[in-house]
Structures are given as structure tokens and as C-alpha cells.
Amino acid sequence: MQQSNIYIIVYSAVLTIILGFLLSGSAQFLGPRQQNAIALDKKKQILGAVISAEEIALMSPEQVNEFYASRISAIVLDVTGTEITKEGVTAEKVEIAKDYKKPAEERAYPVFIFHAEGKPDQVESYIFPMYGAGLWDAIWGYLALERDMNTIGGITLAHAAETPGLGARITEAKVQARYVGKKIFDESGSLVTVMMQKGEGKEYGDDAHKVDGMSGATITGNGVNNMLKAYMGHYEGYIKAKSTPKTAVALLLH
Amino acid sequence: MSTETLEKEVVVKPTEPIFSKRRKKLVTDPLVDDNPVTVQVLGICSALAVTTQMKPTLVMAISVIFVMALSNFVISLMRNTIPARVRIIVQLAVVATLVTLVSEVLKAFAYDMYKELSVFIGLIITNCIVMGRLEAFAMGNKPYDSMLDGLGSALGYSWIILTVAFFRELWGSGAVFGIPVFDYVSSLFGPDFKLATNGLMVTPVGAFIILGLIVWVQRTKTGYVEY
Numbered sequence: 096m097q098q099s100n101i102y103i104i105v106y107s108a109v110l111t112i113i114l115g116f117l118l119s120g121s122a123q124f125l126g127p128r129q130q131n132a133i134a135l136d137k138k139k140q141i142l143g144a145v146i147s148a149e150e151i152a153l154m155s156p157e158q159v160n161e162f163y164a165s166r167i168s169a170i171v172l173d174v175t176g177t178e179i180t181k182e183g184v185t186a187e188k189v190e191i192a193k194d195y196k197k198p199a200e201e202r203a204y205p206v207f208i209f210h211a212e213g214k215p216d217q218v219e220s221y222i223f224p225m226y227g228a229g230l231w232d233a234i235w236g237y238l239a240l241e242r243d244m245n246t247i248g249g250i251t252l253a254h255a256a257e258t259p260g261l262g263a264r265i266t267e268a269k270v271q272a273r274y275v276g277k278k279i280f281d282e283s284g285s286l287v288t289v290m291m292q293k294g295e296g297k298e299y300g301d302d303a304h305k306v307d308g309m310s311g312a313t314i315t316g317n318g319v320n321n322m323l324k325a326y327m328g329h330y331e332g333y334i335k336a337k338s339t340p341k342t343a344v345a346l347l348l349h
Numbered sequence: 350m351s352t353e354t355l356e357k358e359v360v361v362k363p364t365e366p367i368f369s370k371r372r373k374k375l376v377t378d379p380l381v382d383d384n385p386v387t388v389q390v391l392g393i394c395s396a397l398a399v400t401t402q403m404k405p406t407l408v409m410a411i412s413v414i415f416v417m418a419l420s421n422f423v424i425s426l427m428r429n430t431i432p433a434r435v436r437i438i439v440q441l442a443v444v445a446t447l448v449t450l451v452s453e454v455l456k457a458f459a460y461d462m463y464k465e466l467s468v469f470i471g472l473i474i475t476n477c478i479v480m481g482r483l484e485a486f487a488m489g490n491k492p493y494d495s496m497l498d499g500l501g502s503a504l505g506y507s508w509i510i511l512t513v514a515f516f517r518e519l520w521g522s523g524a525v526f527g528i529p530v531f532d533y534v535s536s537l538f539g540p541d542f543k544l545a546t547n548g549l550m551v552t553p554v555g556a557f558i559i560l561g562l563i564v565w566v567q568r569t570k571t572g573y574v575e576y
Contacts, residue, residue, distance in 0.1 A: 103432045110439060114446045121450055125457040132460035256468045260401035260522060260551040263465075310548055 131156075134187075138163045143251035144222045144239035145209045148268045167222075168215045172204040176332025179203060191226045191235065199329055206333065209239065220248045221337070223330050227322025230314040232256035234265065234322060240279070244338035247289065250274045252319060262315030273306040279327055279334075286331055288323045291316040375497040379505035382571060386509040387564045391477040396510050396560060397553040399469045403526045406514035408455075408462050409469055410507035414500065416447045416473050417482065421499030423447075424483050425492040440483045441474070448473045478502055513559045521550030 138159055139151050154162065169186030171179045186205030194202040205224060211217035220242065226235045232255035239248040252265040264270050277289045287304050295310035308316050327334070365372070385391045399409045423443050424431075431439050452470045455463040473479065482502050487495040518524055523531025523546045531544040549555050568574070 098432060098434065103435055106430070106432055107435060107438070110442060114442055117446060118449055121453050125453050128457040129453070129460075132457060136460055136464075253464070258401075259399070259405060259465070260518075311551060 135159060137187075140251045140253060141167065141207050141222055141224075141237050144237040144249045145220055146249075165212050166209055167207050168210060169205055169207045172206060172330070172333050174200050174202065174204065174329055174332070176330070176334075176336055191224050192233065195226045195233075199325075202329070204329055204333075206330070207237070218242060221334075223326060225322045225326035227318055227325065229254050229257050229265075229318040230262050230312075231258070234315070234318050236265075236319075236322070238274075238323070238327075240334070244334045245278050245280050247274050247277045247279065254315075257315050258312070261309065262312040264309050264312060265315060265319060270309060277306060278303040286324075286327055288320075288327050290320050372494065372497055375494060376501035376504070379498075379501040380508065381505075381567065382573075384505045384509065384567070385478045385481070385502050386506055386560070387567050388573060389478075389481070391481055392506055393560070395469065395472055395476055396506075396513060397556040398472065399466075400510050400514040400517050400556050401521065401551050402518045402524075403511070403514050405462075405466050405469070406510050408466055409473075410503075410511060412448075412451050412455075412466075412470055413473055413476065413479075413506060414503040415451060416444065417479055417499035417503035418496050419499075420444045420447050420479060421482055421487040421495040422492050424487040425490060425495035428488050431488070436488065437480075437484075440480060444479055444483070445474050478506055509560075509563065512563060513556055516559050517550045517555050520547050521555060522546060 135156055142151055142159070142163060151159065171184050171186050171189060173179055184203065186207060189203045189205045191205075207222040207224075208215070208218055209220045209222060211219060220239045221244070222237050222239045224235070224237050226233065228234065234252065234254045234257065236250060236252040238250050240246065241248045250271050252271060254263060254265060257263040257265065273291075274289060279286060279288045281287045281304065289304050289306055291306050292299065292308045293313050293316070295308050297307055299305040299307055379385055383389065386393065386396055395409070400406050420440075420443055424440055427439070427443075448470060451473075452463070452467060455466070455470065482499055486498045490498070515525065518526075519530065523529060523544060531546065535542050535544050547555070549558075
């Protein structure tokens with residue numbers, strides 16, 4: 096009996112249904128918790144561009160949410176740098192990963208503004224999300240620019256599936272610290288961003304556009320470089336608009 | 350019928366204690382004498398992939414222990430109803446479900462770990478040790494014995510990958526569980542002294558070398574020879 100075709104078909108069907116229920120049940124049950132975990136992780140990544148990882152690690156989830164609410168405001172831009180003020184468009188809702196598949200002109204570009212506590216006018220830095228491809232899968236991150244819209248205040252990088260110990264090191268504070276203080280524009284004002292170099296252990300202290308690489312992870316490094324270049328390009332309109340007044344003054348002074 | 354791959358059902362007396370000598374052997378045998386990695390040479394792929402650092406390796410080991418013990422138990426419960434012709438698919442479905450559950454639970458309760466390990470957790474499904482024990486033991490033995498057998502094999506796998514990870518992280522990144530041991534040791538010998546790390550150790554090649562050394566040491570001690 097156990098070898099009959101009917102038995103096999105019925106057995107497989109029943110098994111599939113039971114396992115299916117088990118899986119969808121667990122997804123339903125754990126779903127809200129997972130969504131919270133994802134949202135919290137995103138906030139931590141955004142904050143990671145402006146405060147140190149150790150500080151974030153010490154905060155409880157509630158403290159992270161509170162800190163985020165009081166210090167971060169956000170706007171959404173189109174590719175020209177004009178703010179999208181349509182109803183229902185909020186920076187938190189924009190999914191960079193989904194938008195990445197659209198042509199650059201059709202994407203929405205959120206900017207997270209880090210400001211003094213409860214005072215949205217006193218901007219401390221601007222945080223730009225980025226998304227790109229590493230060696231195996233997607234990489235993404237958040238880059239904070241200081242008020243001059245040129246100096247990098249901090250960066251967080253994350254990845255879906257880079258090699259542990261090699262490309263996955265982009266998440267290390269030590270690697271991310273290499274970007275702090277570097278500039279994205281050269282002296283003539285054209286966008287060059289910051290390039291991670293091949294090989295590791297060299298000092299690039301004098302060069303505002305180069306950082307030390309990760310040994311054994313050149314392709315991931317290139318992915319980070321391409322991502323930076325692409326997204327800083329997309330945000331260039333906004334960045335230029337925000338920094339123009341100061342450049343104008345600087346030109347007058349010359 | 351292809352039951353010839355199954356081990357003979359062991360006759361168990363109803364009064365057998367929970368931790369009888371025979372049952373203890375089910376757990377302890379795969380630790381050294383019948384180790385799934387070093388003797389049966391199974392699960393090598395994941396032993397290379399996850400072992401660059403201790404922390405992810407530990408989570409991987411715990412996940413494998415959970416999946417193996419439970420899948421052996423479940424399959425053993427079902428063993429008399431499973432149609433022989435689709436048994437591999439049935440086993441695979443059960444293992445895949447358990448693995449997905451592990452991954453979902455990690456995602457909800459330990460999101461940082463999930464981010465680091467999601468790829469490897471999925472790979473437990475393809476770990477030959479899991480399917481191997483289901484085929485060789487759980488399909489022909491009682492649930493409790495099968496669970497012990499799964500536990501033993503998973504522990505045997507775990508200590509090997511943890512040992513490999515220890516040396517790979519120590520020599521490759523100069524750290525253990527992310528604690529920079531090499532930096533501390535170097536600082537004892539003055540500011541100019543620096544222990545060098547070996548980049549080979551973070552690549553899969555390093556895992557092969559260490560695994561080979563473990564097999565060598567182990568076989569020297571046990572006298573095991575392959576014919």
C-alpha cells in the first residue's frame with residue numbers, strides 16, 4: 096500500500112500542507128518582531144554615520160528610537176535635487192533596494208538631516224543613503240557630509256553576503272573610520288568622491304580622495320567606490336545647491 | 350525497496366535507562382572515533398565556508414545541533430509512514446522547514462547575527478551530515494535514539510569547525526571571538542614589535558590546511574586507517 100502512487104501523492108500533499116502551515120504561521124507570528132528589528136537596524140545604520148558604533152551598541156532599542164526621533168529629520172528628493180513634497184512620500188518609506196532597480200531619474204532620494212536636539216534648523220550633518228553591488232550580493236550604506244557639504248563626517252557600510260573576514264570587513268568600525276575627514280569634491284569643485292585603494296597597510300593621510308583598501312577584498316572595495324561615486328552623483332544637485340552660498344562667499348574673498 | 354542503506358534496527362529492552370551505555374555511545378562515538386568531518390569526510394564545504402571567525406561559527410554550530418537533533422527526531426517519528434520512493438524529498442522538506450524556522454527566529458530575535466549568517470544558515474540544508482544521518486540512522490531507529498545520534502554527529506561537527514575557526518581567526522585576523530589577541534601580545538614586547546597575521550588563513554585554503562592537520566593528529570592518536 097505504501098508504495099502505491101496514490102499513497103505517495105496524498106502523503107506528499109499532506110506533508111506540503113502541514114509544512115506550509117508551519118512556515119507561514121511562523122512568518123505571521125514573528126513578522127511584526129522582524130519588521131521592528133529591520134526598522135531598528137536601519138535607524139542604527141543611519142545614526143552610525145554620525146555617532147560611533149560603541150555609543151549605539153550601548154543604547155537600548157527604545158533609546159535608539161528616541162534619539163532618532165529627536166535628532167533626525169528627513170526629506171525626499173528627486174534626481175535633480177528638488178524636494179518631493181507629495182502626500183505620503185516619506186524618507187523612511189523609500190526602499191532604496193527596490194528603487195535601485197529603476198532608472199536613476201525615477202528613483203526617490205531620501206536625505207536624513209542630523210540636527211541639534213529638537214532644533215531642525217541647527218543642522219549638524221546631512222546623511223545620504225547609498226546602494227550598490229559588492230562581490231556576491233548587494234552592499235549599501237549611509238554617508239554623512241558635514242555642513243560644508245564636502246567633508247565626510249562618517250560612513251556606515253553594510254552588505255548582504257560578502258565574504259566573512261574579507262569583503263564583510265566593510266562593516267568594521269576600523270575600516271569605516273578611514274573615510275572620516277576625506278573630501279568628495281576636488282579643489283576645482285568637481286565630484287571625485289573617495290576611492291578605496293587596492294592592498295592594505297598604506298597611509299593615505301595627505302590624499303583627501305583615497306583610503307586604505309582591504310587586503311583580499313578588492314572587488315568589494317571597488318563596489319564601495321562605484322556606489323559612492325554613483326550616489327554622490329545622484330545627490331550632486333542637492334549637495335551643490337546646499338553648498339553654493341558658501342562657495343560664492345569663498346570666491347568673493349579670493 | 351532500498352532499505353539496504355539503513356542500519357539494522359537495534360533491539361532495545363523496554364527498561365533501558367535514558368542514558369544507558371549504548372545510548373551514550375550514540376552521542377560520544379561521532380565525537381572522535383566516527384567523526385563526521387574527519388573520519389567520514391562529510392560537511393567539508395561548510396567547514397570551509399563559515400570558519401573564518403569564531404562568533405559566526407558558534408552560531409552555525411548551535412543551529413546545526415538544533416536542526417540535526419530535531420530533524421532526526423521528526424524523521425524517525427515518521428519513518429514507518431514515509432514512502433520509500435520519495436523519502437529523500439520528504440527528508441529534505443523537513444530539514445528545509447527546520448532550517449527556515451531557525452533563520453526566521455534569528456531574524457526576529459538576533460537580527461545582527463541573522464545579517465551575518467543568513468547565507469550560511471540556508472546552507473545547513475545541503476550539509477551532507479544532516480541528510481546522511483537521516484538516511485543511515487533515523488529511517489531505521491526509534492525517535493529518542495535518533496535524536497541522540499543526531500546530537501552526537503552535530504557535536505562532532507561542531508567541535509571540529511570551532512577548532513578550525515579558532516586557528517583561522519587567530520592566525521588570519523590575530524583575534525579570538527573578535528578580541529585582538531595579537532595586539533595585546535605584541536604590546537607586551539614594546540611598541541616596534543608586531544605579530545604578523547597570515548592572509549592565507551582567511552581563505553578556504555587555510556581551512557583545508559588546518560583540517561588536514563586535525564585529521565593527522567587525530568589519526569595518529571586513534572590509529573584509524575582508510576583502506
